[in-house]
Amino acid sequence: VAALAGQVSLPIMEVLLWAAAGAIAGDSVSFALGRVFQGRLERLWPLNRFPGFIAKGEVFFHLHGGKSVIIGRFVGPIRPIIPLIAGAFLMPWRRFLVFNFSSAVAWAPTYVLPGYLVGSALTSDFEPPAHFYPVIGISAGILLVIYLLLIRFQLGLGHSSQLYHWLASLMARYHATHRFWRLYTSQRPAQAGEFPLPSLSMALGAGALFMMLGQLATETQIFQPFNTLTLEWLAQLRNPLMDPVMILVTLLGDPPILLAAAVLAAMALGVRGFYAATLHILGAALLATLLVWAFKYLTAIPRPDIVQGPPSSGAFPSGHTTGITVFASLAASFIARESRHRWRWRYYLLFSIPIVLVALSRLYLGVHWFTDVVGGLLLGLSIAGLTRASYSRYDNIPLTTDTTLLAAGVAWMLYIIWYITEHWATAALLYGPGAD
Structure with a gap:
């Protein structure tokens, strides 16, 4: 239908x-x-x-x-x-x-949009770009496997599930796969050598969705009517009371603020001897920065021009959304890891709030299309899942909070105050509504 x-x-x-x-x-x-x-x-x-x-x-x-x-x-x-x-x-x-x-x-959008977009594509003069169908086919295959395992068959990914034990026994049959499985299992006694299957699944699933969205958003015009409609609808909601709030939120997602958080957290953990955590945090920040720059440069999607000074870089994907997603997802995973199992979902829910707010601010201010924000979210989730899965091989000692980490947090808050004060006037001018 x-x-x-x-x-x-x-x-x-x-x-x-x-x-x-x-x-x-x-x-x-x-x-x-x-x-x-x-x-x-x-x-x-x-x-x-x-x-x-x-x-x-x-x-x-x-x-x-x-x-x-x-x-x-x-x-x-x-x-x-x-x-x-x-x-x-x-x-x-x-x-x-x-x-x-x-x-x-x-x-509604999860179940309706795929079919609607397929129907729209069938009535348009669509000429697929090179490698379009292989990318779509492989990505759809990955998503189908994840859907069947998690949703249709209701197979969990934890170390107590049937799927986990089946995969573990399958990996144990061959020396290379068994070595890979053991290499990335947690060595904490309470976890009994658990393999990071949930993080790896999130990385693969989000990455597959990002590749599909990237192909459709950058090589076709399927999403253009929806992007335009969303932009026009949010433009009508702009008012002098909400503008400062959204500008503040979007400044909190600026790359210098997020990179400062990564550097300070890495320094605090490095001083305490958590060198693997330090390298993974810096690696995630570097990977997100490079991938966002590369995709923006390669796709060169023009931005909306409804503000006074839209950024000069490409639109897809949203760098702010990618950055805040990586930051919040990794922070939630590290904190939830050290908490009781029944409390973990609360941390993930709490850290999802800044992701939603920053993404919404980019749409409200009119500097990104809707597909840019969704692409940034998917790319960020994929990077966060990959980073967490990679870190599992070194996740042997709990990361507790001490004065070093608290000092890094205070330093970050002071930097945020200075950064917003320094850039507020320029941001208010650039993000102001453009002339009609």
Whole structure:
């Protein structure tokens, strides 16, 4: 249906709006039915034809709590059952609606945009560039494998999952693969030599999505109507009250501030003898800088010109979004690593806030297209996942906080204050709305 909508050129925002509305309505009805038939769900048709299905949903709900409503939106086999279980367990309506609305906003573009773009491409005079289909095919293959393993078959990546044990036994059959597996396993006793499968999967999955998006965004005009519509919509929201806030947020994502954080963190860890962590932090910063520069130079996508002084560099990908994603993702992973397992998701959620804010500021100020920001996010996640996977072979001693790290944090905050004070007037002038 999404492909047909793209073929007949239905407005993309209307398609996404109605898709999200349908998702919200469906789960709301399911939640209400769970409230009405609590205690009798397993006896109702057609659920009584699938014994154990309700029990499986209850286990999932107990394990993840309110987050299961969001997770269930994207996980095929349990998608229809989670709202029922939430209603039967008397989750408050207000809390359910928050999870329902927020997950639907993410679900609609994830499930609708691919088909819509394919439909749009079929009706256009599209001439693929060199190596277009091999890149798309390999990237799609990687994503399909990750989808089947994680979503469709619900196989976890932790050291206690079936998939992990199967891969470990497969690697152990050959000397070279066994050596590689052992080389990158954590040597902490509590982890029992865990291989960084989640980080590696994130690096491969995000990298594959970035390659696909890069091909489509730089070599075709498929995304141009959506980019233009997003830019025009955000331009209408600009006002004197929000402009200073967004300028401040975007300055916090400037490369000098993020590179200063990397250098100070590396120095603090290096002084304490964590040389591997030092090299990996500096390596991630250097890799992000070089890749962003290379992609901007090679693609040479022009930026929007709705501000007084748009940057002169290419638009794709967003360097600010890439940098803040690498910074926040690595910071979250290092902190979460030293915390209790059940608390880790909170750190990842907390550190996702600066990523969203910086990305939104680039769109609000009109210096990037929507695809630039998404590309920067995917590139940053891929670099962060690759860095974390590489560091796992040296992750033997907990990284605790001490006065050296605190001093580096204070020095970074002082540098931020100086940098913003020094560059505020210029930024306010450059990011001001251009003349009509």
